[in-house]
Amino acid sequence: MNKDIKLSGAEEQLQALLLSHGNKEAAAQFAANGLPTRRIEAYHYTDLKSLLREVPSALAVANDGASAKRSNFDGVARIEIVNGQLAGDFDVEGVSVATSGNTGTGDDSVVLLSEALVGDVVEIKISGELDQVLHIDRIIDGDAAINADKVSVTLEDGAKATLVETYNGSDAAHLRLATTEVVLGEGAEFSHFQLDGNSSATRHFANNRYELNADAQLSTFVQQSEPQVSRTTVSASFVGGGAHADFAGLNMLSGTQHGDITVHLRHLVADTTSTEVFKNIVNGRGKAVFQGKIDVAQPAQKTDAQMMCQGLILSERGEVLVKPELEIFADDVLCAHGATCGELDENSMFYLMSRGIPRTEAKAMLIRAFLAEVFEPVDVEAVVHVLEARVDSWLQEQEEA
Amino acid sequence: MTTPILEIKNLHVKVEEEDKEILKGVNLTLPAGEVHAIMGRNGSGKSTLSYVLAGKDGYEVTEGQILFHGEDLLEMDAHERAAAGLFLAFQYPIEIPGVATMTFLKAALNAQRKSRGEEELKIPVFMKMVKDAAAKLEIKQEMLKRPLNVGFSGGEKKRAEILQMALMQPSLCVLDETDSGLDIDALKIVSEGVNHLRSENRSMLVITHYQRLLNHIVPDRVHVFSDGRIVESGDRDLALELESKGYAGFDNHAA
Numbered sequence: 001m002n003k004d005i006k007l008s009g010a011e012e013q014l015q016a017l018l019l020s021h022g023n024k025e026a027a028a029q030f031a032a033n034g035l036p037t038r039r040i041e042a043y044h045y046t047d048l049k050s051l052l053r054e055v056p057s058a059l060a061v062a063n064d065g066a067s068a069k070r071s072n073f074d075g076v077a078r079i080e081i082v083n084g085q086l087a088g089d090f091d092v093e094g095v096s097v098a099t100s101g102n103t104g105t106g107d108d109s110v111v112l113l114s115e116a117l118v119g120d121v122v123e124i125k126i127s128g129e130l131d132q133v134l135h136i137d138r139i140i141d142g143d144a145a146i147n148a149d150k151v152s153v154t155l156e157d158g159a160k161a162t163l164v165e166t167y168n169g170s171d172a173a174h175l176r177l178a179t180t181e182v183v184l185g186e187g188a189e190f191s192h193f194q195l196d197g198n199s200s201a202t203r204h205f206a207n208n209r210y211e212l213n214a215d216a217q218l219s220t221f222v223q224q225s226e227p228q229v230s231r232t233t234v235s236a237s238f239v240g241g242g243a244h245a246d247f248a249g250l251n252m253l254s255g256t257q258h259g260d261i262t263v264h265l266r267h268l269v270a271d272t273t274s275t276e277v278f279k280n281i282v283n284g285r286g287k288a289v290f291q292g293k294i295d296v297a298q299p300a301q302k303t304d305a306q307m308m309c310q311g312l313i314l315s316e317r318g319e320v321l322v323k324p325e326l327e328i329f330a331d332d333v334l335c336a337h338g339a340t341c342g343e344l345d346e347n348s349m350f351y352l353m354s355r356g357i358p359r360t361e362a363k364a365m366l367i368r369a370f371l372a373e374v375f376e377p378v379d380v381e382a383v384v385h386v387l388e389a390r391v392d393s394w395l396q397e398q399e400e401a
Numbered sequence: 402m403t404t405p406i407l408e409i410k411n412l413h414v415k416v417e418e419e420d421k422e423i424l425k426g427v428n429l430t431l432p433a434g435e436v437h438a439i440m441g442r443n444g445s446g447k448s449t450l451s452y453v454l455a456g457k458d459g460y461e462v463t464e465g466q467i468l469f470h471g472e473d474l475l476e477m478d479a480h481e482r483a484a485a486g487l488f489l490a491f492q493y494p495i496e497i498p499g500v501a502t503m504t505f506l507k508a509a510l511n512a513q514r515k516s517r518g519e520e521e522l523k524i525p526v527f528m529k530m531v532k533d534a535a536a537k538l539e540i541k542q543e544m545l546k547r548p549l550n551v552g553f554s555g556g557e558k559k560r561a562e563i564l565q566m567a568l569m570q571p572s573l574c575v576l577d578e579t580d581s582g583l584d585i586d587a588l589k590i591v592s593e594g595v596n597h598l599r600s601e602n603r604s605m606l607v608i609t610h611y612q613r614l615l616n617h618i619v620p621d622r623v624h625v626f627s628d629g630r631i632v633e634s635g636d637r638d639l640a641l642e643l644e645s646k647g648y649a650g651f652d653n654h655a656a
Binding site: 345346347348350351352353354355356357358359361362365366368369370371372373 | 455456457458459478479480482483484488489491494495497498499500505508509510512513516548565569
């Protein structure tokens, strides 16, 4: 442990916050490491020491969230977490909601902060097959604040559910630390969507952790398009044979936005499979990062893990940074990783324009086509609408910029 | 005398940011209702001519002009040319995954209508138009449900091009090697599709290597293209002569 690390102003503030939150141990651990820099492999393209020069000084306090922007969908069962406080209850048979204290911790400084600053954990237990889609609106209201919240979902054996999470908040420079843990019991099926409604000044950090027991089926989708800085880490452990997961996501960035999606899959037992499809679109000086790590443990024979990341760069100074890491200790596995990156295809543009479609419209068609693969499996209508509408408005903004 | 649909006058073209000239003084007048064939070997500049007509980026016109219905074609963007009635049937139609064929057809037709100040097509009208035109070209509905040109065979792609042409009702059709990649039956279907569109208000420029296509689409005039210009023009017998003598027999001819 390096005791001599010089903390930045932001880091000192975070350390003080951990202390005032009564967590000496976490404060000491944080002080020893500071925020992750590019020297830490998992943050190779996302140096938080430089990206987080200023942080809010206080934690978000209890608030009714009356003034915050919300996401509302018809026909879903909805709860809210406003500034870390649970509001409402799922009135759905087979679902129970409770809160409990948090005991989580972590080596990674962002995980450490997220866990140490959480107040109550929102615990959701699901049994049986749900007819209704669950929706959690995670809101930060009021002045710029650091907000840590945590949702822990347990699907009992054979349970089947869809959860849509939306991130919303007031228009201030929040630091969001969101944690979502999901345990899928044997044969459980879970679809998980995270939609980005953060304010543009927000710095967003989400940690998603999944555990898949035998024959569990998981599909996830993450959207990052609003905050100045966003990073979602997705980690999954396959602990039971026959488990399968599809991970998908989108970075859609412009201006000087920085969006990082980092995935870490651990195939620990035989006969588990996974796919990853991540798309990145950058304009202006937007910077998209995708890191995909796959560990295949020695007993995990017959693992099939397919990773794909694609980037579309619309400007001279946009960047897409991609890094795969595979560590395979089993000898009978199928693991593949692929990445593509490029501009809009000139020949396709010409073809569409030669049929009378103006340049702007042709460009929009090709961008939507690029996204089609990652949107196609989304089977919740409300989510499809939100995503399509955001793509439309984003394209409009790029034209006006 | 009425204005020709297309007039190309002393057209010189080079690839942008390169010095090599590809078209070296093309002259061509295409009156309304006529079908002209341009024949030439690979690399003679035929496809460049079709791209310059359709408005592809990357070429620089260094001299000469192109008039389309008497208007300066080179002043128009590619999509404006299409709306004004120019259609290029591609030698290699582009596959565009993620764009459904029907979505594309509707967007293209409506964009053209919009730029001409016409109302958008009503969906049932559009559907019927496509269905009727597709049936004539023996295009199955299943094909129209696929993404644009994706997984189409060579013959299907060419039929899809002619389908677009039939729907867009252009006044000038430029067919770039439409016969390439077609078997005899497909050639017949495509040619019939093209012939069906011949009319006194519509002209066609048929670019090909082979005489074979011209047995099906009988041209009014044949031009031999060599080294970036037209070196010989004549009636359809010229195509037969070309077939027996080969292109070498026409090298170094002055136009």
